Amino acid sequence: YFVTRSARHQPLPPGPEPKFFSGNIHQLPRSEAWKVFAKWSEAFKSPILFYRIFGRKFVVLNTFKAANDLLEARSNIYSDRPTGWMYNELANRKMGVFFISSQHPRFKVYRRLLHVGLNPRAVGDYHEILDDERRILLTNLKSKPDDFMAHIRRAAGGTILKVTYGWTVADKDDFFVSLMEQSFAIVSEIMKPGRWLVEVFPLLRFVPSWFPGAGFKRKAAVWREQLSEVDRKPYAWAKAQLKSGNYVPSFTSRHLSPEDGHALDSEEEDIIKWCSAALYAGGADTTVSGLASFVLLMTMYPDVQRRAQAEIDEVVGKDRLPTWADEASLPYVTSVIKEVLRVAPVARLGLPHSVLCEDVYLGYRIPKRSTVIANIWAMTHDPELYPDPMTFNPTRFLATPDKPPQQDPYKLVFGFGRRVCPGSHFAQVSLFLNIAGILATFDISETVDDQGREVDPVMEYSSGITNHPLPFSCRIVPRPGASSLVLEHL
Numbered sequence: 097y098f099v100t101r102s103a104r105h106q107p108l109p110p111g112p113e114p115k116f117f118s119g120n121i122h123q124l125p126r127s128e129a130w131k132v133f134a135k136w137s138e139a140f141k142s143p144i145l146f147y148r149i150f151g152r153k154f155v156v157l158n159t160f161k162a163a164n165d166l167l168e169a170r171s172n173i174y175s176d177r178p179t180g181w182m183y184n185e186l187a188n189r190k191m192g193v194f195f196i197s198s199q200h201p202r203f204k205v206y207r208r209l210l211h212v213g214l215n216p217r218a219v220g221d222y223h224e225i226l227d228d229e230r231r232i233l234l235t236n237l238k239s240k241p242d243d244f245m246a247h248i249r250r251a252a253g254g255t256i257l258k259v260t261y262g263w264t265v266a267d268k269d270d271f272f273v274s275l276m277e278q279s280f281a282i283v284s285e286i287m288k289p290g291r292w293l294v295e296v297f298p299l300l301r302f303v304p305s306w307f308p309g310a311g312f313k314r315k316a317a318v319w320r321e322q323l324s325e326v327d328r329k330p331y332a333w334a335k336a337q338l339k340s341g342n343y344v345p346s347f348t349s350r351h352l353s354p355e356d357g358h359a360l361d362s363e364e365e366d367i368i369k370w371c372s373a374a375l376y377a378g379g380a381d382t383t384v385s386g387l388a389s390f391v392l393l394m395t396m397y398p399d400v401q402r403r404a405q406a407e408i409d410e411v412v413g414k415d416r417l418p419t420w421a422d423e424a425s426l427p428y429v430t431s432v433i434k435e436v437l438r439v440a441p442v443a444r445l446g447l448p449h450s451v452l453c454e455d456v457y458l459g460y461r462i463p464k465r466s467t468v469i470a471n472i473w474a475m476t477h478d479p480e481l482y483p484d485p486m487t488f489n490p491t492r493f494l495a496t497p498d499k500p501p502q503q504d505p506y507k508l509v510f511g512f513g514r515r516v517c518p519g520s521h522f523a524q525v526s527l528f529l530n531i532a533g534i535l536a537t538f539d540i541s542e543t544v545d546d547q548g549r550e551v552d553p554v555m556e557y558s559s560g561i562t563n564h565p566l567p568f569s570c571r572i573v574p575r576p577g578a579s580s581l582v583l584e585h586l
């Protein structure tokens with residue numbers, strides 16, 4: 097793809113009027129940026145927007161078409177990540193899978209390794225683990241339904257730690273789960289927009305740590321150490337297990353014992369270490385988000401729940417749990433999952449991309465090194481793509497004789513181009529097994545207050561990279577008759 101010579105004369109994409117020095121920092125939304133960006137797009141009548149914070153340039157893509165045209169079709173130049181000075185440099189995470197530069201030779205190696213460990217054939221090997229963890233989830237929901245969020249977290253974390261390292265999560269205070277949760281807390285602190293001056297004035301990174309005001313450097317040094325434990329400790333454990341011969345086959349064990357039997361060098365080990373760490377970082381919190389939104393939406397839409405349960409009863413029967421082999425015969429259940437991820441997309445603004453060179457799109461100039469944000473929330477709520485977008489309606493994904501199904505949200509909620517989520521198949525299988533399992537065995541409904549009135553849950557979400565419903569209550573009870581057989585055997 098070649099940029100025309102006149103690129104310099106093209107206008108920037110529209111956006112709010114910047115101040116000379118600080119740019120648009122004063123207009124940036126403090127919350128729900130995805131909704132504000134979508135409104136800006138309407139106001140400026142453009143699917144793409146531009147804003148600036150001091151010297152940093154941002155382009156927001158608010159339609160699926162724009163994301164496809166740039167991040168997919170021109171993925172050779174749109175697949176880099178912006179430099180986060182605090183995260184990449186000071187906390188030393190630049191070799192991590194999520195933020196490694198697309199120009200680094202390791203990028204392709206990581207992507208290949210992740211593909212080998214997470215493609216549909218590989219995921220086939222994890223079905224037993226997924227099945228075991230689902231049984232634990234259903235048993236926990238039966239015995240302590242009010243703690244459903246803790247059970248969901250345990251299920252997501254337990255599955256991914258088993259798949260990645262062969263580690264079995266303890267019921268309470270699991271060492272690796274605590275380690276991972278600590279790292280999430282640190283990363284979300286680092287990623288808070290506008291939190292660190294060094295992001296806009298990168299030269300500050302050279303200020304010595306003892307210097308007054310250089311607290312950010314001292315913090316970064318502590319975090320650097322704490323974050324590195326997340327990569328080192330579970331990996332070292334898995335390696336020791338493999339050596340002892342007493343191990344559960346996992347992503348790590350599979351890569352540590354290559355088929356040709358060659359001894360791994362330290363570079364190869366480092367690669368496996370970073371990729372394993374990425375599985376937990378990418379797989380745990382995202383699955384929690386999807387499952388929590390599912391439970392919330394089921395309390396709000398009992399008719400949808402009943403129809404999905406009826407489909408399972410008819411296709412699978414009442415004496416076993418649905419398996420992945422049933423997926424193709426359960427189109428309504430699959431549509432429910434798609435609709436959950438559409439109305440409550442897990443990563444509303446995806447992860448930021450960065451463009452390597454100047455480009456032109458729709459007559460607008462996209463400056464070199466702009467951070468490019470795919471506004472996934474705007475795409476999943478675009479009335480052109482999803483008529484009546486605020487309505488939760490899984491049938492939009494079922495074809496009828498006179499209407500084709502609406503755009504498959506799996507094509508957008510997992511991101512784009514060379515950075516597209518490598519865990520998307522794993523996520524689809526894991527969400528399907530857990531959701532179909534819960535539908536088969538439980539009824540989810542609103543709670544009632546002291547006066548016996550139903551408490552209507554509301555769709556309210558936290559801010560942050562992943563999308564989590566604010567705490568809500570619901571009733572989860574075993575389905576009368578339907579799957580008592582299954583539950584008795586849990």
Ligand code: HEM
Nearest residue numbers: 194374378379382442443446447510511512515517519523
């Ligand atoms: C519902 C579940 C999930 C959703 C919605 C989701 C979504 C995403 C999105 C939007 C991105 C950014 C893509 C881009 O930059 O364009 C991403 C990246 C990534 N995801 Fe997922 N994800 C999910 C589950 C998982 C799982 C289960 C794993 C691993 C087992 C995983 C591993 C990763 C990794 C390693 C990346 C970084 C890829 C890179 O930077 O090259 N994700 N995911």
